Amino acid sequence: GNSVTQMEGPVTLSEEAFLTINCTYTATGYPSLFWYVQYPGEGLQLLLKATKADDKGSNKGFEATYRKETTSFHLEKGSVQVSDSAVYFCALRGSGGSNYKLTFGKGTLLTVNP
Amino acid sequence: EAQVTQNPRYLITVTGKKLTVTCSQNMNHEYMSWYRQDPGLGLRQIYYSMNVEVTDKGDVPEGYKVSRKEKRNFPLILESPSPNQTSLYFCASSLSAVAHTEAFFGQGTRLTVV
Numbered sequence: 001g002n003s004v005t006q007m008e009g010p011v012t013l014s015e016e017a018f019l020t021i022n023c024t025y026t027a028t029g030y031p032s033l034f035w036y037v038q039y040p041g042e043g044l045q046l047l048l049k050a051t052k053a054d055d056k057g058s059n060k061g062f063e064a065t066y067r068k069e070t071t072s073f074h075l076e077k078g079s080v081q082v083s084d085s086a087v088y089f090c091a092l093r094g095s096g097g098s099n100y101k102l103t104f105g106k107g108t109l110l111t112v113n114p
Numbered sequence: 115e116a117q118v119t120q121n122p123r124y125l126i127t128v129t130g131k132k133l134t135v136t137c138s139q140n141m142n143h144e145y146m147s148w149y150r151q152d153p154g155l156g157l158r159q160i161y162y163s164m165n166v167e168v169t170d171k172g173d174v175p176e177g178y179k180v181s182r183k184e185k186r187n188f189p190l191i192l193e194s195p196s197p198n199q200t201s202l203y204f205c206a207s208s209l210s211a212v213a214h215t216e217a218f219f220g221q222g223t224r225l226t227v228v
Contacts, residue, residue: 044204
């Protein structure tokens with residue numbers, strides 16, 4: 001079945017530091033890849049997505065590139081802010097058969113200090 | 115405003131007392147699902163529904179029931195809750211089950227079973 005592995009947290013950074021959260025996946029076919037963010041006390045919201053190999057998703061200064069050769073979708077941001085403190089989930093959705101569900105990684109807690 | 119609404123946000127109940135968590139979406143989405151979020155385990159799918167009157171089990175369906183009588187509503191029913199169902203629950207909807215479609219999440223329901 002499909003699976004997503006993302007780096008364990010927590011991650012603690014100072015404001016304006018560079019962020020990388022690693023994500024790798026296992027899936028058959030051609031899945032779509034997502035990063036969701038969960039701010040404290042809230043539900044998940046889509047941060048960015050990529051639907052085919054070499055696509056780059058971007059939003060709010062975050063970026064991730066769909067790398068089929070390394071089955072990866074690492075999240076990066078050049079300069080984090082305190083307001084980026086949240087839990088980040090990498091996820092995939094399969095492309096056929098009964099793979100309708102979103103499969104999530106376990107989440108990475110990011111704390112950004114002033 | 116496009117949204118997924120869950121109620122209640124917080125619930126404390128006793129073992130064996132039937133409860134229902136409601137979920138409603140106003141986006142005319144076909145696909146809806148329920149997840150539970152537990153520390154160290156990420157999000158796991160409980161049940162999903164492809165459309166009205168079409169539901170199926172996810173990864174952790176034991177102890178739960180769902181129904182989809184109307185397109186907008188997808189309640190989660192715990193007939194006889196047990197302490198191991200203490201968790202944070204999320205309802206999600208998407209336009210379809212196609213791989214690239216974004217999922218929208220409710221705010222979550224924190225359930226405690228004592």
